[in-house]
Amino acid sequence: MHKSTSSSSLGPGGLDLSPAFFKPITNAAPPSSTKRHTKISVVGVGNVGMAIAQTILTQDLTDELALVDAIPEKLRGEMLDLQHAAAFLPRTKIQASLDYSITSGSDLCIITAGIRQNPGETRLNLLERNLALYRNIVPPLAKYSPDCILLVVSNPVDLLTYVAWKLSGFPVNRVIGSGTNLDSSRFRFLIADHLDVNAQDVQAYIVGEHGDSSVALWSSISVGGVPVLSFLERQQIAYEKETLEKIHKEVVQSAYEVINLKGYTSWAIGYSVASLARTILRDQRRVHPVSVLAKGFYGIDDGEVFLSLPAQLGRSGVLGITNVHLTNEEAERLRDSAKTILEVQGQLKI
Numbered sequence: 001m002h003k004s005t006s007s008s009s010l011g012p013g014g015l016d017l018s019p020a021f022f023k024p025i026t027n028a029a030p031p032s033s034t035k036r037h038t039k040i041s042v043v044g045v046g047n048v049g050m051a052i053a054q055t056i057l058t059q060d061l062t063d064e065l066a067l068v069d070a071i072p073e074k075l076r077g078e079m080l081d082l083q084h085a086a087a088f089l090p091r092t093k094i095q096a097s098l099d100y101s102i103t104s105g106s107d108l109c110i111i112t113a114g115i116r117q118n119p120g121e122t123r124l125n126l127l128e129r130n131l132a133l134y135r136n137i138v139p140p141l142a143k144y145s146p147d148c149i150l151l152v153v154s155n156p157v158d159l160l161t162y163v164a165w166k167l168s169g170f171p172v173n174r175v176i177g178s179g180t181n182l183d184s185s186r187f188r189f190l191i192a193d194h195l196d197v198n199a200q201d202v203q204a205y206i207v208g209e210h211g212d213s214s215v216a217l218w219s220s221i222s223v224g225g226v227p228v229l230s231f232l233e234r235q236q237i238a239y240e241k242e243t244l245e246k247i248h249k250e251v252v253q254s255a256y257e258v259i260n261l262k263g264y265t266s267w268a269i270g271y272s273v274a275s276l277a278r279t280i281l282r283d284q285r286r287v288h289p290v291s292v293l294a295k296g297f298y299g300i301d302d303g304e305v306f307l308s309l310p311a312q313l314g315r316s317g318v319l320g321i322t323n324v325h326l327t328n329e330e331a332e333r334l335r336d337s338a339k340t341i342l343e344v345q346g347q348l349k350i
Contacts, residue, residue, distance in 0.1 A: 037063050037064070038061070038062045038063050038064070038107055038281055039062060039063065039064040039065075039066065039105055039106045039107055039108075040056060040061065040062040040064070040065055040066070040106060040107065040108045040109075040110065040277065040281075041065075041066040041067075041068065041102070041103035041106040041108070041109045041110065041141070041145070041148075042056075042065070042066070042067055042068070042110045042112065043068045043069070043103075043109065043110065043111045043112065043113050043137055043141070044068075044069060044111065044112035044113030044114070044154070045067055045069040045071075045074060045075055045078045045096075046112065046113075047264045047265075047266040048112045048153060048264075048265070048266055048269055048270070049067075049069075049110075049112035049113070050078055050266075051266035051267055051269065051270030052110060052112060052153070052269070052270045052273045052274065053065060053067065053078075053082065054082070054270065055270040055271055055273070055274040056274050056277060057082065057085075057089050057090070057092055057094075058089065059274055059278065060090035060092075061274065061277050061278055061281060061282075062092060062107075062277075062281070063092060063093065064092065064093040064094075064095070065082075065092055065093070065094050065095070066095045066096070066097075066102045066103050066106065067079055067094070067095070067096040067097075067102075068096070068097060068098070068099075068100060068102060068103060069096075069098070069113070070098065070113075072098060075096050075097075075098065076096060078096070079094060079095070079096035082094050100137075100140035100141060100143075100144055101144055103140075103141055103144050103145055104144040104145060105144070105145060106141075106144070106145040106148045107145075107148055107149070107281060108148060108149050108151060108277055108280060108281060109141045109145055109148050109149070109150050109151065110151045110153060110273060110277070111134075111137060111138075111141075111150065111151070111152050111153060111154055111160075111164065112153045112154055113133065113137060113154060114130055114133070114154030114155060114160070115129045115130050115133055124344060124347055126156075127156065127159055127160075127344065127348065128348070130154065130160060130163075131163055131348060131350065134160065134163050134164060134167060135167065138150070138163075138164050138167040138168050139167060139168070141168070142167075142168040142169065142170065148174070149174045149175075149176065149280055149316075149317045150164050150165075150168060150170060150174060150175045150176070151176050151177075151178065151273065151276060151277070151280075152164050152175070152176070152177045152178065152291070153177075153178045153269065153273055155210070156210070156211065156344075157177045157178055157179060157210045157291055158177055158179065158209055158210055158211075158291050158305075158306045158307050158308070158341050159306075159341060159344060159345055159348075160177070161175060161176070161177030161179075161291045161306040162304070162305070162306045162345060163348070163350060165293070165306070166350045167350065172292070172293045172318070173316060173317040173318040173319075174316070174317040174318075175317075176276070176290050176291065176292065176311075176313070176317060176318060177210075177290060177291025177292075177306055177308075178210075178269070178272060178273055178276065178290060178291070179210050179289060179290040179291035179292075179307070179308035180205070180206040180207060180208070180210050180214060180289045180290075180291075180308035181272045181273075181275070181276060181288050181289055181290055181308075182268055182269055182272040183206040183210060183214060183251055183252075183289075183308075184204060184205050184206045184289045185199075185268070185272060186250075186251045186254050186268075187204050187205075187206050187216065187247070187248075187251045188202040188203075188204050190247050190250055190251065191204055191221065191223070191228075191247065192223075194247070195223060197223055197224070201223055201224050202221070202222075202223050203220075203221065203222045203223075204216075204217070204220075204221040204222075205217045205220065205289045205310050205324065206248075206251060206289060206308070207289055207307070207308050207309055207310070207334060207337075208307050208308060208333070208334050208337030208338070209307055209308075209337045209340055209341055210291065210308060211252075211340075212252060213333075213336065213337040213340040213341075214248075214251075214252060214308075214337065215330055215333040215334050215337055216244070216247075216248040216251070217324065217326065217330055218244055218330075219325065219326065219327045219330060220324050220325060220326075275288070276288060276290065276313065279313045279314070280313050280314065280315065280317065281315070282315075283314045283315035284313075284314070285312055285313070285314045285319065286312070286313060287310050287311065287312050287313075287322050288310070288311060288313055289308045289309065289310050289311070290308055290309075290311050290313070290318075291306045291307055291308050292306060292307075292308075292309055292311050292318050292321065293305075293306055294306065294307050294309055294338060297309060297321055298326060298331050298334055298335070299331060299335055300334070300335055300338045302338065302339065302342060303342050303345075303346075305338045305341050305342050305345065306341075307334075307337060307338055307341060309321050309322075310322040310324050
């Protein structure tokens with residue numbers, strides 16, 4: 001597919017007519033070396049990829065956006081659709097190509113491409129097909145943007161983040177999975193809904209696998225700075241553990257509900273990934289529950305496994321893991337979640 005950008009030349013033969021419109025300033029200084037040009041690449045222009053791209057554009061998170069996909073017609077159509085909204089968006093150079101050289105010099109590469117599970121297909125077989133796909137995606141990204149941060153969104157996200165780390169050869173702080181960042185947002189929404197408060201005032205994390213073995217950290221939940229469970233105990237307000245488990249189950253099932261209703265999820269993951277991009281590229285040093293190499297944390301020592309932990313993120317990627325207190329039960333569930341991932345991962349041949 002012919003590469004197109006959002007900066008078009010006019011005139012015969014693509015002549016650049018900008019000098020005719022603007023008279024240059026004499027004795028002008030060159031652009032400041034401290035002004036950073038930001039570039040994000042998104043691989044995969046399906047529903048999730050385009051929701052992420054659209055959110056990134058509306059939130060003015062990048063100067064340049066590169067899109068890559070294997071289907072030329074779909075790719076060009078999505079690129080043009082975004083370019084035609086230029087009058088309503090912050091100024092961003094939008095490019096698209098089948099060739100990964102378009103991603104050269106990216107600060108952040110977001111991988112949303114993935115193969116869907118066929119009816120009756122085992123999880124391992126699906127993973128092996130996605131591994132083959134990642135062999136064609138990750139090495140070119142690493143080649144053209146050797147200093148970038150890789151952000152994996154494709155599912156199963158924890159296993160594919162491990163695959164991306166191995167295939168890229170990047171240091172572990174520069175390979176991140178979107179993990180349970182969205183699960184935790186759903187968790188906060190449900191708690192806020194139960195308590196009739198703003199979700200932004202709820203501090204709550206889902207950790208572990210992005211999937212059925214995820215762990216809700218009930219012991220550390222707070223609302224407006226007030227630890228919820230300890231407050232209930234001090235006030236001698238009874239609560240049932242089954243109620244807490246029901247809320248966690250709603251979190252796990254919520255994505256399936258959206259898929260059953262509309263066929264796919266897109267907007268929530270778009271906002272979730274854009275929030276990660278903002279924290280990383282603007283060095284905000286916020287804490288997000290994302291998929292990171294968990295070996296050595298919370299007693300996870302059985303192998304190199306990626307799963308979600310509350311991590312501080314910034315311009316260099318993962319800056320550190322938050323020392324959140326876990327109860328013995330939560331820690332044991334987290335280790336069980338790691339074992340669940342490792343059982344499948346051990347069968348992979350990378």
